Amino acid sequence: MLNSNSMVIVGAQWGDEGKGKVIDYLASEADIVARFQGGDNAGHTVVYGANIFKLHHVPSGILNPGTLCLLGNGMVINPLVLVRELTDLEKRGIDTSNLRISGKAHLIMAYHQALDEASEKMLGVNKIGTTGRGIGPAYADKALRRGIRAVEMVDFDRFKEQLAGILPLQNKILHALYGHEGYDLDELVETYRPAIERLGPLVADTALILDEGFKEGKNILFEGAQGALLDLDHGTYPFVTSSSTVAAAAATGTGVGPGQISKVLGVLKAYTTRVGSGPFPTEDSGEAGNQLRDHGHEYGTTTGRPRRCGWFDAVIARYAARINGLNGLAVTKLDVLSGMEVINMAVSYKCLDDETDNFPVSIDDLKLCSPVYETFPGWDEDISRARSLEDLPLAARRFIEAIEEAVRVKVDLVSVGPDRSQTIICPGSKLSAWLQG
Ligand code: GDP
Ligand code: IMO
Ligand code: MG
Secondary structure (H helix, E strand, O other), X not given: OOOOEEEEEEEOOOOOOOHHHHHHHHHHHOOEEEEOOEOOOOOEEEEEOOEEEEEOOOOXXXXXXXXXXXXXOOEEEOHHHHHHHHHHHHHOOOOOOOEEEEOOOEEOOHHHHHXXXXXXXXXXXXXXXXXXXXXXXXXXXXXXXXXOEHHHHHOHHHHHHHHHHXXXXXXXXXXXXXXXXXXXXXXXXXXXXXXXXXXXXXXXXXXXXXXXXXXXXXXXXXXXXXXXXXXXXXXXXXXXXXXXXXXXXXXXXXXXOHHHOOXXXXXXXXXXXXXXXXXXXXXXXXXXXXXXXXHHOOEOOOOOOEOEEEOEEHHHHXXXXXXXXXXXXXXXXXXXXXXXXXXXXXXXEEEOOEEEOOOOOOHHHHHOEEEEEEXXXXXXXXXXXXXXXXXXXXXXXXXXXXXXHHHOOOEEEEXXXXXXXOEEEOOOOXXXXXXXX
């Protein structure tokens, strides 16, 4: 076996850390980029020059010609949305012929979206604040063993047969729980026909492709979606997404062994954001939060919702480092902090009379915690043209060092703007070897 280079890239906060930018940057040297979980709840933005791409299912490696892009078995895929995404990319001159879909991935169907919306409505003030894409119901059906898998798209009649088998039950559930009138089989089948016929030929045994890639010594990236604190097990349950977002899921979500992945890069913003409901200890609802939202253009890529903003939280970053086994960090959006008079970082939590370094298991306990801040001097300089750490003002460098010390993981990459070029590779970074091919 040749020496393959593989790396998982995951979000280490509540999503939207800039994974798309970092993956696109590293994809220049990737033979394969594989998504392993989530669906079109993800919104990964890639910017180069005047081009802005917002990707939902398609891995961020698609913009690198020649990189094979895989949608792994751990994903849930909305065929209608995926076809729209591919059509948009092609209209913009991007070659999408290098995309393959795992036959074991599950399909998000119209009734999943209807169930997602209806359930959120029913929960009222207790709603999760989902993206409304049907993610939870699609994963629930997978676990209940009544999902439709991508492999059924290979033969339209088989897809129709599967849908015919499951639709009466879905309609009954929708009607009984939410008074929804349900779907007509023939109409629904015809709605899906063009997408199924288009995507069927892309279905493949993606685990086998990865295995061959490893044997041939290929460079392989695993692209995470969402973030550690949205993980179904380890996140702020129930205010989480319905999949496992941590690095270990790259193995189960693509069908490779965990030992085949040695590098785990966690992407962190230099501050914190969250979309949807749920606890967020360092949230700042005042001037600082507004400034971060304005400077960082913090509005959801998928839903357009304003993101909740607050300071960098080293407690969650350390927690994310632990549950992912992070051995490198990419710190993004450092430029957004320019102009802040002072910068805060939560270094621990005060919970009733105790101070703790650890993230609590229950969100009820988390609600009793308040962040203990360390304050750092800000800087005024525009740092978007910095291309090495030496180009940064001392205060910015000091803040990066403080993140490294607080999280106890090396910062390998610093991002100072959305563009590919606005990237600093730190001295001694493990990514240098990757970038040398
Ligand atoms: P993802 O879901 O983790 O891929 O992140 P999103 O794409 O949803 O959100 C990150 C946003 O920040 C996108 O609009 C990016 O173009 C932008 N972005 C990424 N890195 C930087 C950076 O270093 N500075 C600035 N100003 N914007 C960035
Ligand atoms: P990327 O990959 C930020 C959030 C939703 C909601 C919760 C559950 O772009 O980082 P879901 O629709 O998954 O059932 O919603 O998870 N959420 C995200 N927040 N970035 C994402 O993806 C997200 N995907 C889901 O806002 O709080
Ligand atoms: Mg996003």
